[in-house]
Amino acid sequence: MKYKLIIISTFLLAFFGACKYEYIDITAKQENDSIIVDSSTLISYSNDILPIINSNCLSCHSGAQPPNLSTFDGVKANADAIKSATSSRYMPRGSRLSDKEIILIALWVEQGANNN
Numbered sequence: 001m002k003y004k005l006i007i008i009s010t011f012l013l014a015f016f017g018a019c020k021y022e023y024i025d026i027t028a029k030q031e032n033d034s035i036i037v038d039s040s041t042l043i044s045y046s047n048d049i050l051p052i053i054n055s056n057c058l059s060c061h062s063g064a065q066p067p068n069l070s071t072f073d074g075v076k077a078n079a080d081a082i083k084s085a086t087s088s089r090y091m092p093r094g095s096r097l098s099d100k101e102i103i104l105i106a107l108w109v110e111q112g113a114n115n116n
Protein backbone atom coordinates (compact mmCIF):
# COMPACT_ATOMS: atom_id res chain seq x y z
CA MET A 1 0.00 0.00 0.00
CA LYS A 2 2.76 2.39 0.97
CA TYR A 3 4.59 1.53 -2.23
CA LYS A 4 1.54 2.22 -4.34
CA LEU A 5 1.17 5.67 -2.79
CA ILE A 6 4.80 6.50 -3.40
CA ILE A 7 4.54 5.43 -7.01
CA ILE A 8 1.37 7.42 -7.56
CA SER A 9 2.71 10.57 -5.95
CA THR A 10 5.97 10.33 -7.88
CA PHE A 11 3.95 10.06 -11.06
CA LEU A 12 1.74 13.02 -10.17
CA LEU A 13 4.71 15.12 -9.23
CA ALA A 14 6.48 14.35 -12.50
CA PHE A 15 3.32 15.05 -14.47
CA PHE A 16 2.40 18.37 -12.89
CA GLY A 17 6.02 19.39 -12.57
CA ALA A 18 6.40 18.97 -16.32
CA CYS A 19 3.28 21.02 -17.05
CA LYS A 20 4.43 23.79 -14.79
CA TYR A 21 7.80 23.91 -16.46
CA GLU A 22 6.46 23.92 -19.98
CA TYR A 23 3.64 26.41 -19.55
CA ILE A 24 4.69 30.03 -19.25
CA ASP A 25 2.77 31.81 -16.52
CA ILE A 26 2.90 35.29 -17.98
CA THR A 27 1.76 37.15 -14.88
CA ALA A 28 4.22 35.35 -12.60
CA LYS A 29 7.00 35.87 -15.10
CA GLN A 30 6.33 39.58 -15.19
CA GLU A 31 6.34 39.79 -11.43
CA ASN A 32 9.47 37.74 -10.89
CA ASP A 33 11.62 38.47 -13.84
CA SER A 34 13.11 41.88 -14.37
CA ILE A 35 14.08 41.23 -17.99
CA ILE A 36 10.46 40.66 -18.95
CA VAL A 37 8.41 43.33 -20.63
CA ASP A 38 6.33 45.73 -18.57
CA SER A 39 2.70 45.10 -19.53
CA SER A 40 2.06 48.82 -19.94
CA THR A 41 4.61 48.99 -22.79
CA LEU A 42 2.94 49.40 -26.17
CA ILE A 43 4.08 46.48 -28.32
CA SER A 44 4.75 47.20 -31.98
CA TYR A 45 3.77 44.75 -34.70
CA SER A 46 6.51 45.82 -37.10
CA ASN A 47 9.32 46.19 -34.55
CA ASP A 48 8.52 43.43 -32.05
CA ILE A 49 6.22 40.81 -33.55
CA LEU A 50 7.03 40.65 -37.25
CA PRO A 51 10.70 39.71 -36.69
CA ILE A 52 9.63 36.84 -34.38
CA ILE A 53 7.14 35.54 -36.96
CA ASN A 54 9.60 35.91 -39.82
CA SER A 55 12.38 33.97 -38.20
CA ASN A 56 10.35 31.34 -36.32
CA CYS A 57 7.09 30.66 -38.14
CA LEU A 58 7.30 31.38 -41.87
CA SER A 59 9.46 28.37 -42.67
CA CYS A 60 6.21 26.42 -42.20
CA HIS A 61 3.35 28.94 -42.20
CA SER A 62 3.83 30.86 -45.42
CA GLY A 63 1.26 29.03 -47.53
CA ALA A 64 0.99 25.26 -47.62
CA GLN A 65 0.65 24.83 -43.84
CA PRO A 66 -2.29 26.73 -42.34
CA PRO A 67 -2.57 29.18 -40.71
CA ASN A 68 -0.86 31.39 -43.28
CA LEU A 69 1.15 33.95 -41.31
CA SER A 70 2.89 35.62 -44.22
CA THR A 71 0.67 38.74 -44.16
CA PHE A 72 -0.52 41.01 -41.36
CA ASP A 73 -4.13 39.98 -42.10
CA GLY A 74 -3.19 36.32 -41.69
CA VAL A 75 -1.50 37.00 -38.36
CA LYS A 76 -4.35 39.24 -37.14
CA ALA A 77 -7.02 36.68 -38.07
CA ASN A 78 -5.17 34.03 -36.05
CA ALA A 79 -3.98 36.24 -33.20
CA ASP A 80 -5.69 34.33 -30.39
CA ALA A 81 -4.56 30.96 -31.73
CA ILE A 82 -1.00 32.29 -32.07
CA LYS A 83 -1.05 33.54 -28.49
CA SER A 84 -2.23 30.21 -27.10
CA ALA A 85 0.00 28.08 -29.34
CA THR A 86 3.10 30.05 -28.33
CA SER A 87 2.21 30.48 -24.62
CA SER A 88 1.81 26.72 -24.31
CA ARG A 89 5.01 26.14 -26.32
CA TYR A 90 2.98 24.06 -28.79
CA MET A 91 4.50 26.30 -31.47
CA PRO A 92 6.98 26.77 -33.03
CA ARG A 93 7.51 23.14 -34.01
CA GLY A 94 11.10 22.02 -33.62
CA SER A 95 12.41 25.15 -31.89
CA ARG A 96 11.73 27.36 -28.89
CA LEU A 97 10.85 30.99 -28.43
CA SER A 98 12.39 32.86 -25.51
CA ASP A 99 10.14 33.76 -22.59
CA LYS A 100 10.40 37.37 -23.68
CA GLU A 101 9.25 36.59 -27.23
CA ILE A 102 6.27 34.64 -25.89
CA ILE A 103 5.30 37.52 -23.63
CA LEU A 104 5.68 40.09 -26.41
CA ILE A 105 3.27 38.07 -28.56
CA ALA A 106 0.77 37.67 -25.71
CA LEU A 107 0.84 41.36 -24.84
CA TRP A 108 0.50 42.41 -28.47
CA VAL A 109 -2.59 40.20 -28.85
CA GLU A 110 -4.06 41.49 -25.58
CA GLN A 111 -3.47 45.06 -26.75
CA GLY A 112 -5.70 44.40 -29.77
CA ALA A 113 -3.29 42.86 -32.33
CA ASN A 114 -2.85 46.18 -34.09
CA ASN A 115 -0.83 46.91 -37.22
CA ASN A 116 1.38 49.41 -35.43
Ligand code: HEC
Pocket residue numbers: 052053056057058059060061065066067078081082085086091092093094097
Ligand atom coordinates in the same frame (compact mmCIF):
# COMPACT_ATOMS: atom_id res chain seq x y z
C1 HEC B 1 8.42 23.21 -38.49
C2 HEC B 1 7.12 23.67 -38.90
C3 HEC B 1 6.39 24.69 -38.06
C4 HEC B 1 6.87 25.86 -37.52
C5 HEC B 1 8.28 26.42 -37.58
C6 HEC B 1 5.75 26.50 -36.88
N1 HEC B 1 4.62 25.73 -37.03
FE1 HEC B 1 2.74 26.22 -36.40
N2 HEC B 1 2.02 24.44 -37.14
C7 HEC B 1 2.77 23.50 -37.81
C8 HEC B 1 1.90 22.38 -38.17
C9 HEC B 1 2.35 21.13 -38.91
C10 HEC B 1 0.62 22.70 -37.70
C11 HEC B 1 -0.68 21.91 -37.83
C12 HEC B 1 -0.70 20.68 -37.06
C13 HEC B 1 -0.87 20.93 -35.60
O1 HEC B 1 -1.74 21.70 -35.18
O2 HEC B 1 -0.11 20.31 -34.85
C14 HEC B 1 0.72 24.00 -37.05
C15 HEC B 1 -0.35 24.65 -36.46
C16 HEC B 1 -0.28 25.94 -35.96
C17 HEC B 1 -1.40 26.66 -35.43
C18 HEC B 1 -2.82 26.14 -35.31
C19 HEC B 1 -2.88 25.44 -33.98
C20 HEC B 1 -4.28 25.03 -33.62
O3 HEC B 1 -4.61 25.18 -32.46
O4 HEC B 1 -5.01 24.57 -34.51
C21 HEC B 1 -0.95 27.90 -35.05
C22 HEC B 1 -1.77 29.04 -34.45
C23 HEC B 1 0.46 27.93 -35.31
N3 HEC B 1 0.84 26.72 -35.87
C24 HEC B 1 1.27 29.01 -35.04
C25 HEC B 1 2.65 29.00 -35.22
C26 HEC B 1 3.50 30.12 -34.86
C27 HEC B 1 3.00 31.43 -34.25
C28 HEC B 1 4.76 29.76 -35.17
C29 HEC B 1 6.03 30.55 -34.94
C30 HEC B 1 6.24 31.09 -33.60
C31 HEC B 1 4.72 28.41 -35.74
N4 HEC B 1 3.42 27.99 -35.75
C32 HEC B 1 5.81 27.71 -36.22
C33 HEC B 1 4.12 23.59 -38.12
C34 HEC B 1 4.96 24.62 -37.74
